[in-house]
Amino acid sequence: MRMKICRICGRISATDADHTDCTQKRRIELEDEHIKEGLPDRLNMAKSQGGLGVEIRAILEHLAREKVESSKD
DSSP, X not given: OOOEEOTTTOSEESSSSOOHHHHXXXXXXXXHHHHHHTHHHHHHHHHHHOOSOHHHHHHHHHXXXXXXXXXXX
16 A cells, blocks of 8 residues: 655645545635635625625625735735
8 A cells, every 4th residue: 555645734645645634625615715706796796686685795795805805915
Protein backbone atom coordinates (compact mmCIF):
# COMPACT_ATOMS: atom_id res chain seq x y z
CA MET A 1 0.00 0.00 0.00
CA ARG A 2 1.34 3.40 -0.97
CA MET A 3 0.90 6.53 1.15
CA LYS A 4 0.52 10.00 -0.22
CA ILE A 5 0.36 13.55 1.11
CA CYS A 6 -3.12 15.06 0.98
CA ARG A 7 -3.05 18.07 -1.37
CA ILE A 8 -5.67 19.90 0.69
CA CYS A 9 -4.49 19.61 4.30
CA GLY A 10 -0.87 18.52 3.76
CA ARG A 11 -1.08 15.51 6.09
CA ILE A 12 -0.27 11.92 5.21
CA SER A 13 -3.08 10.00 3.55
CA ALA A 14 -3.26 6.21 3.83
CA THR A 15 -4.47 5.93 0.24
CA ASP A 16 -3.35 7.35 -3.09
CA ALA A 17 -6.10 9.98 -2.88
CA ASP A 18 -6.79 13.05 -0.77
CA HIS A 19 -8.73 12.58 2.47
CA THR A 20 -12.46 12.21 1.88
CA ASP A 21 -13.23 14.76 4.61
CA CYS A 22 -10.84 17.29 3.08
CA THR A 23 -12.33 16.80 -0.37
CA GLN A 24 -15.89 17.27 0.90
CA LYS A 25 -14.94 20.33 2.95
CA ARG A 26 -13.25 21.93 -0.08
CA ARG A 27 -16.29 21.16 -2.28
CA ILE A 28 -18.59 22.84 0.24
CA GLU A 29 -16.29 25.89 0.41
CA LEU A 30 -16.31 26.21 -3.38
CA GLU A 31 -20.10 25.89 -3.52
CA ASP A 32 -20.41 28.56 -0.82
CA GLU A 33 -18.18 30.94 -2.81
CA HIS A 34 -20.25 30.27 -5.93
CA ILE A 35 -23.48 31.05 -4.09
CA LYS A 36 -22.07 34.30 -2.68
CA GLU A 37 -20.95 35.40 -6.16
CA GLY A 38 -24.50 35.11 -7.48
CA LEU A 39 -26.13 37.03 -4.62
CA PRO A 40 -26.05 40.53 -6.14
CA ASP A 41 -27.91 39.24 -9.21
CA ARG A 42 -30.45 37.51 -7.00
CA LEU A 43 -30.80 40.62 -4.89
CA ASN A 44 -31.55 42.79 -7.94
CA MET A 45 -34.03 40.22 -9.20
CA ALA A 46 -35.70 40.05 -5.78
CA LYS A 47 -36.05 43.84 -5.63
CA SER A 48 -37.72 43.96 -9.02
CA GLN A 49 -40.17 41.22 -8.16
CA GLY A 50 -40.92 42.49 -4.66
CA GLY A 51 -42.13 39.04 -3.63
CA LEU A 52 -39.57 38.38 -0.90
CA GLY A 53 -40.16 39.09 2.74
CA VAL A 54 -38.32 41.85 4.57
CA GLU A 55 -36.19 39.32 6.46
CA ILE A 56 -35.02 37.57 3.29
CA ARG A 57 -34.11 40.87 1.64
CA ALA A 58 -32.15 41.92 4.74
CA ILE A 59 -30.19 38.66 4.70
CA LEU A 60 -29.42 38.97 0.98
CA GLU A 61 -28.26 42.57 1.39
CA HIS A 62 -26.05 41.62 4.33
CA LEU A 63 -24.43 38.76 2.39
CA ALA A 64 -23.91 41.00 -0.65
CA ARG A 65 -22.22 43.64 1.55
CA GLU A 66 -20.09 40.92 3.17
CA LYS A 67 -18.95 39.73 -0.28
CA VAL A 68 -18.01 43.27 -1.35
CA GLU A 69 -16.06 43.84 1.87
CA SER A 70 -14.22 40.51 1.54
CA SER A 71 -13.26 41.28 -2.06
CA LYS A 72 -11.70 44.60 -0.95
CA ASP A 73 -9.30 42.77 1.41
